[in-house]
Amino acid sequence: MTPPRSAFGAPPQGGAASGPAKPVPRRPLGSSGGPFDLDDERAYRAWREAKLADAPLSLAALVVDVRDPFALSEHERKALLQRCARFNMAIYRTTPGGADPSLPRALGRQLGLERLDANWLADEDGISPITVRAGAGPAAAFIPYTNRAIQWHTDGYYHPAERRIRAMVLHCVRPAALGGANRLLDHELAWIALRDLAPVHVQALAAPDAMSIPARTDDDGVARPEQGGPVFSLDAEGRLHMRYTARTRSIAWKDDAATQAAVAALRGVLATSPFVLQGRLEAGMGLVCNNVLHDREGFTDDPAAPRLLYRARFLDRIASE
Structure with missing residues (x-):
């Protein structure tokens, strides 16, 4: 396949890609060759062509049927790993069962996920029950624990570099009565779209001060210090990581023209990408991913059987095959 100049459309007239070409600083992520080095055009083009040729166009390409998520067969495990290697995500589907919060961690271990990030709103086992918690403790003040829509983001975008969330398992015990679907986008495809545009x-979104999350305070003072950092970075193995939220409150973008243009371009990608996948996890289904971009629509609960998902977040990436 010989891909077009941009799989996400031509640069807008008068945008950052028009006019005389500007010098591009070398190696925005500190790499030395490879698809994320702006000087290595050959590596980028080869990787881009393969990535776009293989990009999934529906959720069906992600689905793996699993008999027992606590004890994957070798075939099931490899199928999940292969999809995560190709798409940075997979969806497993099994027979709906009881509400066992240990499932995400048990499944994650079989995929190489060991370092669980036990955030302060998680239960004692480090797993977060994602359900509406109106009037039920501090979690009630945070959007994931309401029935409101959540904009595009990656998990843990407010964490410091040493606590980057690399992977996530999200298991559905009960869906909402109405709504609650997710949109998903592989962050590597977002990189391609932005690089093709300009x-x-x-380069701007890889700057170490591109995005800052203000400090969060509670009754005892500063509960979380201000956290700055890049949107795009590489891990020790040269794999792309993305840190992002589309929220306009509780976030500060670097106040320069390059960053503002890049943020606007990214919003455009999220609004128009043909590679955005949409669907809802039903009972017994789950998402495993390398912390891809995702959102959630608002939903309406059945009071007798409210929406419940279990989430485990990890400092590891999903293992290679």
Whole structure:
């Protein structure tokens, strides 16, 4: 396949990609060769062509049927790993069962996920029950624990570098009575879209001060210090990580023209990408991913059987095959 100049449409007239070409600073992520090095055009083009040719166009390409998520067969495990290697995500589907919060961690271990991030709103086992908690403790003040829509984000975008959320398992015990679907986008496809529009966009979003999350305070003072950092970074193995939220409150973008243009371009990608996948996890289904971009629509609960998902977040990436 010989891909078009941009699989996400031509750069807008008058946008960052029009006019005389500007010098592009070298190696925005500190790499030395490879698809994320702006000087290594050959590596980027080869990786881009393979990535776009293989990109899934429906959730069906992600689904793996699993008999017992606590004890994957070798075939099931490899099928999940292969999809995560290709798409950075997979969906498993099994027979709906009881509400066992240990499932996400048990499944994660079989995929190489060991370092659980036990955030302060998780239960004692480090697993977060995602359900509406109106009037039920501090979690009630945070959007994931309401029935409201959640904009595009990656998990843990407010964490410091040493606590980057690399992977996540999200298991559905009960869906909402109405709504609650997710949209998903592989962050590597977002990189391609932005680089095709203008390499200066990915350069700006790889700056160490591109995005800052203000400190969070509670009755005892500062509960979380201000956290700055890049949107795009590489891990020790040269794999792309993305830190992002589409929220306009509780976030500060670097106040320069390059960053503002890049943020606007990313919003455009999220609004128009043909590779955005949409669907709802039903009972017994789950998402395993390398912390891809995702959102959630608002929903309406059945009071007798409210929506319940279990989430485990990890500092590891999903294992290679």
